[in-house]
Amino acid sequence: MTIKKIDRNSMNEIKKLYREEGWILYLNDDKKLTTALENSQIIGGYNDTELIGFLRYLTDFEHILFIQDLIVTKEWRRDGIGEKLINNLLDKHSDIRSIILITDISDKVSNSFYKKIGFDKLENKGMVSYIK
Numbered sequence: 001m002t003i004k005k006i007d008r009n010s011m012n013e014i015k016k017l018y019r020e021e022g023w024i025l026y027l028n029d030d031k032k033l034t035t036a037l038e039n040s041q042i043i044g045g046y047n048d049t050e051l052i053g054f055l056r057y058l059t060d061f062e063h064i065l066f067i068q069d070l071i072v073t074k075e076w077r078r079d080g081i082g083e084k085l086i087n088n089l090l091d092k093h094s095d096i097r098s099i100i101l102i103t104d105i106s107d108k109v110s111n112s113f114y115k116k117i118g119f120d121k122l123e124n125k126g127m128v129s130y131i132k
Contacts, residue, residue: 001081003088006044006054011037013044013051017071040068043088045081052076055085065093067101083117102129
């Protein structure tokens with residue numbers, strides 16, 4: 001697998017992975033999706049020329065990095081692709097103080113995965129998060 005930065009030119013491949021994952025809200029408005037992708041950093045995992053997973057994130061490059069999306073195509077799950085994408089990101093941004101992500105509390109697979117690779121709940125760090 002090769003990891004490289006990708007941009008909105010890969011929108012059709014990214015949309016395919018959103019669709020496969022059932023994240024249909026991203027697919028309702030191409031203009032909004034294009035804007036979101038243009039204002040994000042995205043790294044992709046490739047098997048030759050095929051996008052098999054990607055990680056989309058937002059950052060100020062100093063203090064905070066927010067992981068928005070991590071998707072690996074079903075055929076490549078459990079091959080370490082997600083962990084490689086996360087590790088690549090963390091290696092490139094090792095000086096950033098806070099790496100944050102949000103996942104569904106009921107998604108046992110995602111919660112188990114993030115715990116396995118070293119993420120912890122905010123409450124275990126003596127913090128709380130709010131959303132509106």
